[in-house]
Amino acid sequence: MSSILKKALFLLTGDDVSLDFLKTPSKKRPLRTLTERELLTLESEIGGQLFGPVPDGYRREFFCLDRDTWIWYEEGVDKDNKKQTTTIRYEVSPTQVLKIQEGGRYSYVEGDELRNFGLAVRLYYEQVARKVYRRDPATGHKLQAG
Secondary structure, X not given: OOHHHHHXXXXXXOOOOOOHHHOOOOOOOOOXXXXXXXXXXXXXXXHHHOOXXXXXXXXXXXXXXXXXXXXXXXXXXXXXXXXXXXXXEEXXXXXXXXXXXXXXXXXXXXXXXXXXXXXXXXXXXXXXXXXXXOEOOOOOOEOOOO
């Protein structure tokens, strides 16, 4: 604390009072580490935005659950004000992508859908690397603050 401020405080209060409570917190303090669930939530929000704006009253998520599993989830209300949800799981193998929908519907992703899925995965990785992990998606190096 500056000596002038200490002298002024002593003149006003008659006490040698500490002003430590006025100090601003250190900017070098470590950030709280996010849990795996919190990271997954951030990633899924970014993934949900890849397909355009989410309409009011809707929720959309697209995320990588593990090395081989992708999830698409969407919920909202229909015109009769009934809640509607859709969950699709994509199981990725080295040679194909299996699409698993509610009701036991299984199919392999092909053609335009496969190209779109590949593009969505690429965009997801790029945006998540930049926005969540602050990394360059091509190199993995930390991005410069700015």
